Amino acid sequence: MKLAIPSDGKLLSSPVSRSFGRTSYFIVADTEATDFTVIDNAAAAAQGGAGIKAAQSIADSGAEIVVTFHCGQNAADVLKDAGIKILKATAGTAADQIEAFKKGSLQELTEIHAGYHGGHK
């Protein structure tokens, strides 16, 4: 199973990012393997629609699960269309999320926020 985790760094030991659309990186890891890839999140600097762009790159990475603290409505719509499930992150590193996922202790993310679309004001 392929997991994507927004992360503040490029390592499995990097903390999970508080943001989804504007995270610096995504760690994409396969639960069946030890290696992982890093997506440089080009959406971090987007003028608008960062969540959509970020979710698009996750969909393109082939990930099946996203583990995140927060997710906006537009990003959630993209992930849903791509058939990607969203789970709620717990405090810690990217590696912690993978472990928690393997144990089956991650809950589904039910709170989808309306987005922080304040860019035009």
Place this chain on the structure above:
Amino acid sequence: MQIAVLSGKGGTGKTFVSVNLAAVCENAVYIDCDVEEPNGFLFLKPKIEKTKTVEVTIPEIDESRCSGCRDCVRFCRFNALAFLKGKPRLFPELCHSCGGCSLICPTKAIREIPRGIGVIEQGASGKLSVLSGTLNSGEATGVPIIRRLIQKIPSGRTAVIDCPPGSSCTVMESIQDADFCLLVAEPTLFGLENLKLAAQLVKSFKKPCGIVINKDTADTELIDRLAEQENIPILLRIPFDRGLARTTARGELAVNSKTYGAIFRDLMKRIRETAGGKS
């Protein structure tokens, strides 16, 4: 002559100043560009003569013609388009109606269709003509409505433009044709910081401008100093007055009283002088 009333900070009294200023001008036009929360009509109580939907264009994608090249997705700098499971997907509220996706599509799968984002109401309040825009909730930007409001201003008449708060796109759109910018400030630290931004914006547009200090307490040193530094004249100081607050809270115009009628007529005179004899 077009006079734009702006402030940076919300709640400083833009609408208060705008409606009262418009009310003392013969044959003026009042334009409420605060399309996310227009409230000038609460004071002017106009008879609405016309209501018109404001439309923007958004792409409509014919999936049967889409080759899945994603050129449109890459082109859209507002990320209003995604491509998932072999299908394009549009987020209409993020679209800025540039039309680029339809031009760039190699298989001509995209055409543009109209989408309503709000309304413009037009009416009269005594001798005053009034225009007001309202953006539908959930929409990303009121700029298209403001652009249309500004286009509707009849030439040769004094126009008072009640701007949105802040100092970004919507405000720039509101002031761009203005002959004079009136900065409404309140003497607080928050008011000062936002006034700085608004003043910077007005200067970069090279507009003649002046300051109105609203809710003037004895201590306005913060604003006075900025006015001096930036060389912006203070045209009027409106006292912190409970009676005035009461009048406004009732939705009444202050200029119905003799005192404030004279104060606002004088403000208009000073604006004309500062603007340099434009009529």
